[in-house]
Amino acid sequence: METTRELYWNIGHGATVLLPMYLFTFAALGFLIRSCLQRLSIYRQGKPLNRTDQRTVRIGELAKNVLLQSRVLLVNGPGYAHGLFFWSFVLLFIGTCFVAGQADFTDLLFGYRFLNGEFYKYFSMVLDLAGLVALAMLLGLLVRRYLVRPAGLETTFDDAIMHGLLCSIIITGFVIEGARMAVTELPNNMGLAFWSPVGLLFAKALVGTGEHTLRALHQILWWLHFFLVIGFICSIPFTKFRHIFTTAANYFFVDLGPKGALVSLDMEGDAESFGAAQLKDLTWKDIFDTDACTKCKRCQDRCPAYHTEKPLSPMKVINQLGEVACANPEASLIETVGKDALWSCTTCRACQEICPASIEQVNKIVDMRRNLVLMEGDFPGSEVMTAMSNTEVNGNPFGMAFATRGDWAEGLPVTRLADDAGVDILYFVGCYASFDKRNIKVATSFIKLCESAGIKVGILGKEEKCCGEPMRKMGNEYLYQTMAAENIETIKSYGIKKIVTACPHCFNTLSKDYRDLGLEVETEHYTTFLDRLMKESRLKIKADSFDCTYHDSCYIGRYNDIYREPRALLAAAGGTVREMDRCESESFCCGAGGGRIMAEEKLGSRISESRAKMAAATGSDLLVSNCPFCLTMFEDGIKGAELEGTLVPRDIAEILLERVAT
Amino acid sequence: MLVISCIKQVPDTTQVKIDPVTNTLIRDGIPFIINPYDAHALEESLRLKDRYGMRSVAISMGPPNTVATLRKAYAIGVDEAILLSDRCFGGADTLATSRVLSAAIERLNKVEMVGIVFCGKQTIDGDTAQVGPGIASRLGFSQLTLVDRIESIDLQRKTIKVRRKLEGRHEIVEAPLPVMITVVRELNRPRYPTVPMRVDSEEKEIKVWDNTVLKLDVESVGLKGSPTWVSKIFSPERDQGEIIGDGISDPVGTANLLIDKLLSKDLLAV
Ligand SMILES: Cc1cc2nc3c(=O)[nH]c(=O)nc-3n(C[C@H](O)[C@H](O)[C@H](O)COP(=O)(O)OP(=O)(O)OC[C@H]3O[C@@H](n4cnc5c(N)ncnc54)[C@H](O)[C@@H]3O)c2cc1C
Ligand code: SF4
Numbered sequence A: 001m002e003t004t005r006e007l008y009w010n011i012g013h014g015a016t017v018l019l020p021m022y023l024f025t026f027a028a029l030g031f032l033i034r035s036c037l038q039r040l041s042i043y044r045q046g047k048p049l050n051r052t053d054q055r056t057v058r059i060g061e062l063a064k065n066v067l068l069q070s071r072v073l074l075v076n077g078p079g080y081a082h083g084l085f086f087w088s089f090v091l092l093f094i095g096t097c098f099v100a101g102q103a104d105f106t107d108l109l110f111g112y113r114f115l116n117g118e119f120y121k122y123f124s125m126v127l128d129l130a131g132l133v134a135l136a137m138l139l140g141l142l143v144r145r146y147l148v149r150p151a152g153l154e155t156t157f158d159d160a161i162m163h164g165l166l167c168s169i170i171i172t173g174f175v176i177e178g179a180r181m182a183v184t185e186l187p188n189n190m191g192l193a194f195w196s197p198v199g200l201l202f203a204k205a206l207v208g209t210g211e212h213t214l215r216a217l218h219q220i221l222w223w224l225h226f227f228l229v230i231g232f233i234c235s236i237p238f239t240k241f242r243h244i245f246t247t248a249a250n251y252f253f254v255d256l257g258p259k260g261a262l263v264s265l266d267m268e269g270d271a272e273s274f275g276a277a278q279l280k281d282l283t284w285k286d287i288f289d290t291d292a293c294t295k296c297k298r299c300q301d302r303c304p305a306y307h308t309e310k311p312l313s314p315m316k317v318i319n320q321l322g323e324v325a326c327a328n329p330e331a332s333l334i335e336t337v338g339k340d341a342l343w344s345c346t347t348c349r350a351c352q353e354i355c356p357a358s359i360e361q362v363n364k365i366v367d368m369r370r371n372l373v374l375m376e377g378d379f380p381g382s383e384v385m386t387a388m389s390n391t392e393v394n395g396n397p398f399g400m401a402f403a404t405r406g407d408w409a410e411g412l413p414v415t416r417l418a419d420d421a422g423v424d425i426l427y428f429v430g431c432y433a434s435f436d437k438r439n440i441k442v443a444t445s446f447i448k449l450c451e452s453a454g455i456k457v458g459i460l461g462k463e464e465k466c467c468g469e470p471m472r473k474m475g476n477e478y479l480y481q482t483m484a485a486e487n488i489e490t491i492k493s494y495g496i497k498k499i500v501t502a503c504p505h506c507f508n509t510l511s512k513d514y515r516d517l518g519l520e521v522e523t524e525h526y527t528t529f530l531d532r533l534m535k536e537s538r539l540k541i542k543a544d545s546f547d548c549t550y551h552d553s554c555y556i557g558r559y560n561d562i563y564r565e566p567r568a569l570l571a572a573a574g575g576t577v578r579e580m581d582r583c584e585s586e587s588f589c590c591g592a593g594g595g596r597i598m599a600e601e602k603l604g605s606r607i608s609e610s611r612a613k614m615a616a617a618t619g620s621d622l623l624v625s626n627c628p629f630c631l632t633m634f635e636d637g638i639k640g641a642e643l644e645g646t647l648v649p650r651d652i653a654e655i656l657l658e659r660v661a662t
Numbered sequence B: 001m002l003v004i005s006c007i008k009q010v011p012d013t014t015q016v017k018i019d020p021v022t023n024t025l026i027r028d029g030i031p032f033i034i035n036p037y038d039a040h041a042l043e044e045s046l047r048l049k050d051r052y053g054m055r056s057v058a059i060s061m062g063p064p065n066t067v068a069t070l071r072k073a074y075a076i077g078v079d080e081a082i083l084l085s086d087r088c089f090g091g092a093d094t095l096a097t098s099r100v101l102s103a104a105i106e107r108l109n110k111v112e113m114v115g116i117v118f119c120g121k122q123t124i125d126g127d128t129a130q131v132g133p134g135i136a137s138r139l140g141f142s143q144l145t146l147v148d149r150i151e152s153i154d155l156q157r158k159t160i161k162v163r164r165k166l167e168g169r170h171e172i173v174e175a176p177l178p179v180m181i182t183v184v185r186e187l188n189r190p191r192y193p194t195v196p197m198r199v200d201s202e203e204k205e206i207k208v209w210d211n212t213v214l215k216l217d218v219e220s221v222g223l224k225g226s227p228t229w230v231s232k233i234f235s236p237e238r239d240q241g242e243i244i245g246d247g248i249s250d251p252v253g254t255a256n257l258l259i260d261k262l263l264s265k266d267l268l269a270v
């Protein structure tokens, strides 16, 4: 007996079947394409942005993330369920194409059949298992959504339609297979039946039913199955199913970097408005992003503002913008999202790093802030406005005399570039290390480490200005560009070849954001710089064992993917790091980013206290970080969380200095 | 009706140090700012502009570099900014300063009625708090000092009702327009300039009125017209105080020690 099955068994293969079948299929596909094209007009409401350059890289991103589900798999549990479901569904889709391809094309036109013999057996087995896995994953997700109901997961009618359609497509598929097998394979081809194990189970369950009934059942379910698939196709544009296309396309349109760099506004040109007040102020990509969101809430789960009961959820922001785009394009974005939500963001990038759909949340929030600050002069509080005014006058948010900026380095082995520009590195100190007592200790440690490694360090002293990062992230692009222009001119005038910073915010700004404004000097964070000096045996550290936990600052971790070097430095110093649950790319912000360092935290609980508690939970009594903002926040957070005496915050540089081998 | 704010450009004095040798202020590396109280005066004039449709004018007497401060006044929305600058105005004390400012206000009054003149409570460099009252008496305006709230303005009856902030109490007073009002910080929160306003302010003209415009007797202005002059500036010597307790190891105990000490010297009442 031939190892195959009769395609279209019990259905017939005449015009009465093929004609309606293909008519409906093409009509559904046509409807799908038309509805998708109609959606283009929604995206077109946005401003232009080039996201079709570097096509090979983009196609690579697309392939990797769709086929390998790389971003989806960043989260275990539901991530793997989605991945397995996706791969199974793709196999089922390919299988269906094979069937249609042979029956309605190769066999019909050329009398060529390939679904037979050994190949058919494996084909049958693979599809059967794919169906089983798809169903199992789907049921798992169904239980999660409707019974477990994880906090924050929004379930709407969309989800019911989607789960309902997919489950019924797979189940009807199995029953059809079972009915066919019960009539054809069970009685006289058991050998083949074993290659469709799930179908066999269904067939066995149907044993005892008369052939006539089975055939009727088969026929009805076959057409039902078919119309469910048509329903699925037609529902794509109107349900979250559209993510099949939009999310995939979003991988192609991904921001190719530099990671986390914001678009610089043209402050000199004749733009009449700055930032995003209305939909038309966003780019088409910002609007497209809202369509790619699957409401998976991964971003919300990781948002430090959401975690501390502030009125911000990155998922909600994206969805609110999406609603404006579809229903009310004239609406005020700021009123829709809410000022308190906008001001609560620490630009920690946790949302963006985890988003399976490569959505860019941070730039949208900053764009709306830009409108508030640049067009309305609005800030989260008067303390922030004061910090801005101080920076305008004295180049630092504290309002300390600009002329005293270099005073901290009195007596240390550093030169001021104004006196001698022949240095190995320019240490761009930043405001906190220049004026804040606690952070001056860190700066001093760094200088001494450099001295021990024989590096000649220069600083700008009173010629240095705030890098402008907190102001920029708060939305004050004007002030940022003023500060940046002055710094860039000064740095260029000394012909500096290399800059090192001890502040992740200065580092990210000088190395990425200043590029746009004309600074091309190689810039490094001290952790990678010292790590290299250590490897080159220029910096010699004696290990002296200690226990600690390490906090990955957002701007060294997620923004710059520097995870290894700081840990290598700690290891060299004899440190055993007890990792917090949220570490590396999943690290939890200290609360200072996004310019929040300048603002009082009036809403919800304190982010820094949450983080201090996470650190204390490791059982370690030492919380090490690499950022002046983090250190400042932890000094407060530890007090607030009543962990004084239990936990001490320190910077890597301080720990290394205690262990320098002389 | 005009609402005028008198603003003075001052060194950011939180940082001014006195040169111990020459006993003069070290101004090197100290940026200039608008006198903080005057920023509140300016803000209130803009609020009245929005509320009553008054025209807001900022005036300042000072050297030519004062235009920077007047430009900032434009950036937050004044309708006109005028710099009163002339070599012969230099070295003025409060009397001579108020003469020049009064002359400018009178000149403005000829074209459009001046309803309110706002001044800061005092400056952070001179600290005399005399210029505002000086203007009021010279012009015969009602004088309302230390105002922390404008209650209402009756344009029909030409009266104004304000709240004054005094030691431990408030006072509501009413006066006929025109008035000179000196303001305290609690009055309002100065606005932050928007970018379009900043850009516009770059194009705005800052009028300069020198003595050929104001036509004051040169003997009555500047150094010559000033009966007072500063002969010496110095930081008072202070003996190092007594250090009691240890705030780091025993904050509560130290605080108690401090309270006892203050009580014993009758500086604290229970
Ligand atoms: C350290 C120091 C000490 C001084 N001591 C004296 C002194 O003892 N006696 C004396 O007569 N002079 C003194 N002067 C000079 C005095 O500062 C000037 O006369 C100044 O122009 C007015 O005084 P004031 O700054 O104290 O203003 P205040 O009377 O404190 O100022 C009140 C308000 O008047 C307005 N105003 C003041 N000056 C101007 C201006 N130039 N332009 C526009 N509006 C203005 C502002 O609204 C200000 O808030 C001193 C100056 C310095 C730097
Ligand atoms: S924005 Fe991204 S992470 Fe957040 S809910 Fe949407 S798809 Fe998920």
Ligand code: SF4
Binding pocket: A299, A302, A303, A304, A305, A306, A312, A313, A314, A344, A345, A346, A347, A348, A349, A350, A351, A352, A361, A362
């Ligand atoms: S950047 Fe951080 S704080 Fe801002 S929305 Fe995303 S997760 Fe929340």
